[in-house]
Amino acid sequence: MTKLTSLSPSTLSRRGFIVGTSAIGVGLSVGVLSGCKDTSAPKDPKVDYSNLPPNPEVNAWVHIHHDDTVTVRIARSEMGQGTSTGLAQLVAEELDCDWEKVKMEFPTPGENLKRDRVWKDYSTGGSQGLRGSQQYVREGGAAARQMLIGAAAAKWDVPAEECTTDQGMIFHKASGNKINYGAMAEAANKIEPPSEVTLKEAKDWKIIGQPKLRLDTAEKLTGALKYGQDVELDGMLMASVKACPILGGKLKSYDASAVDTRKGVKKVMQLGDNAVVVVADSWWTANKALEEMPIEWDAGEFAEYSTADIDKLLDDGIQGESMPGNVKGDAEAALAGAEQIVEASYNFPSLNHACMEPMNATALWTEDSCEVWCPTQNGESVLSAIAPVSGHDISKCDVHKTILGGGFGRKGMPDYAVQAVMIAKEMPGTPVKLMWSREEDMRQGFFHPITKAKMRGGLDADGNITGLDIKISGQSILAALMPQFLEQMGGVDLFTFQGLIAPGTNPRAEDQTLKYTFPALKFHHAMKNPPIRPGFWRGVNLNQNAIYLDCFLDEMAHAAGRDPLEFRLAYLKDSPKMAAVLQAVADKGGWGSKDGRHRGLACIYGFGSYVAACADVSVSDNGKLKINKITAATDCGHAANPQQIEAQVEGSFVYGLSAMMFQEINYENGRPVQENFDSFPSMRIADMPEVETIVMPSGDFWGGVGEPTIAVAAPAVLNAIFAATGKRARQLPLKDQNLRG
Amino acid sequence: MIELNVNGKTVKYDGDEDKPLLWAIREDLGMTGTKYGCGISQCGACTIHIDGQAVRSCTYPVGALEGSEKITTIEGLSEDGSHPVQQAWAELDVPQCGFCQPGMIMAVSALLKENPGATDEDIDATITNICRCGTFARVRKGIHLAKKKL
Structure with a gap:
């Protein structure tokens, strides 16, 4: 009982x-x-x-x-x-x-x-x-x-x-x-x-x-399902919003008279101190008027800010002071006494979530109540965010969740629902559907934290690790979104070490711990926060940490002249479950076959599950990548629905590899450069490798499924690229790089 | 005033002729199965058929139509979700969030109408819709399954 x-x-x-x-x-x-x-x-x-x-x-x-x-x-x-x-x-x-x-x-x-x-x-x-x-x-x-x-x-x-x-x-x-x-x-x-x-x-x-x-x-399959974008209420009007695209900038002025007499335009209004909204009887009309309306922005202190500034900030972090996240033994001494030192630097860029369904919310405000219909990953957070904006007691408000056209972490934030309520409050009794354009969605993201890392590892004369130092420089999500939690943790954002955390550090991080056992290690973080809004992007910090750790282990294995599978397994003796998923992908993925194919491995523990991948790639003579096949294994303890787990694993490769191959958000003059799928591409079916998924539930725990696999997508492929070319690809995204160059 | 033939019915449209067909379908005709994803013909969530050809409706102005064209949206692909592509999609549980799938299904059904024996190479060259959930492996399987049901 x-x-x-x-x-x-x-x-x-x-x-x-x-x-x-x-x-x-x-x-x-x-x-x-x-x-x-x-x-x-x-x-x-x-x-x-x-x-x-x-x-x-x-x-x-x-x-x-x-x-x-x-x-x-x-x-x-x-x-x-x-x-x-x-x-x-x-x-x-x-x-x-x-x-x-x-x-x-x-x-x-x-x-x-x-x-x-x-x-x-x-x-x-x-x-x-x-x-x-x-x-x-x-x-x-x-x-x-x-x-x-x-x-x-x-x-x-x-x-x-x-x-x-x-x-x-x-x-x-x-x-x-x-x-x-x-x-x-x-x-x-x-x-x-x-x-x-x-x-x-x-x-x-x-x-x-x-x-x-x-x-x-x-x-x-029939178009019958109503997403947030499809909500229809009697007498509803449509709204499009444009917030200042410049980091930290404000609205200076706008000329409503240029568009407010157009057929269908119902209202032009300022939203807060940084945005303009057009409300019309059609979203296309509203958005076109917004696009064509003269708007001046007060650029503020980041008017000249660019990706070069972020690079410098992160490079300063690599050189400067840091906070410890996971320290065991004396890594410095272990490195000093090593026969061979291996060093490498990797980066992970800023990314937009790019849900297929851009942000939207429909709000109806009356003197007595406020209701919102929207796609959200957290109906309660929307409710608690809209109530104070509505001016009504929370008991007079409610949120009707729709199915989401993708979320990936972005739709855990209630900002777009709050905007919808602010607009609807100006139009009592009229439901207003606020839809962001794709461009607005790209500019006003909560972006994947941007980081760089420098790794140093020591090998003894027998090719064994003496110590490992991973120094991460970059953005903290908690500093931006949960400062009170950061304070509780003494200013160290433990979640920047996702997947690298020592067991027993914090009960809330037990599902994100390091499963490798090294004789000495120092994982530390130089918190450097550029003025970009960070957010939880599917996989969160596990994405970059799996690259930093697992690509570097691959580099060390090669430096030691050891087989990358055998090398990893040697440090997984304390984690049979981690070793089992790695061995499974190696076996099924053809690791060690003398068939002239080029393979790479990766494994990580995150969100309470053990995941591994074996990638098989080709790199053409002119340095273009083709991912042929990925074999993936997941031990999520209990597998409630194996075919849905397979779907999540397959999809994870699309999400993770789209980022690795194509995606970054850069800044020029304080504005994001990428505003739509033409400059922020996502994988198409032609880019999709064959994926073989091994669901291997060991049965005595409940682990997550939606996120962990994303983290092994990129490192497995990056390690396979080295196997194919003998050159390391350490700068993401790969995009236009000649991988043999 | 333009008369349009949508899903076999004649409908009158008296809105802006510059308005892309996507918005006329969604807002003037009230059929929301066709989705807005990018507005620049990149993602394909808005794919419909014009005279059997897959068209990205987000950049296709209503005024570019002559009125005689047969327009088909996801709502009109079949009466009851029984098109071979829809059947294959149901069998394989292809959709995840599903937002891109009306456009994906319209793109695939146009391909198979033109080329009922579509190979993997044909699929790679023709199906360029974006799916952020990453359903491509099942989409490919679904296309091959649908071929058998044609």
């Missing part, structure tokens, strides 16, 4: 920490947004179920219709990562219902507040969707099952413990009674919820671990 942790206060995740600031326990009444249509056939064709009054819920997670359709309520957002289907599987497993009759929906953050946060954390980031909620959603499903059994046992006047369930039916063998869940749902609602439930053992799972198809695919 496990005590229901769902009744205890929720612990905030790393992302939750940023945004979990909502007042708790404030009531308001709101509707529920359905994510799926009801496709299940009624049980009895003679009964018109639609005329029956709806059943009350069994509990917060489970609603069962008369026709046995089970609606599972999911707090976490769905942005393509499959969390909603995975969480529904977890609930359905413990509920013991018929998976074919399961659908899901999102309760609003307002409803969550009203019910003392019964659904807990809405934050959907840090690959926490499943691992951060698996315990309480399974308990929710188990509790609902127990209540259904209780209701049936009372009806039959038999002991509840003699009843069993299967596929949405309750059975009592001795009496021969059986009944469907839908018939007991109303009575179950009146049963006292259990204080303890027993969760199934993994060996008994029938729905968890199965490669179930997603619950939301059908509507994605």
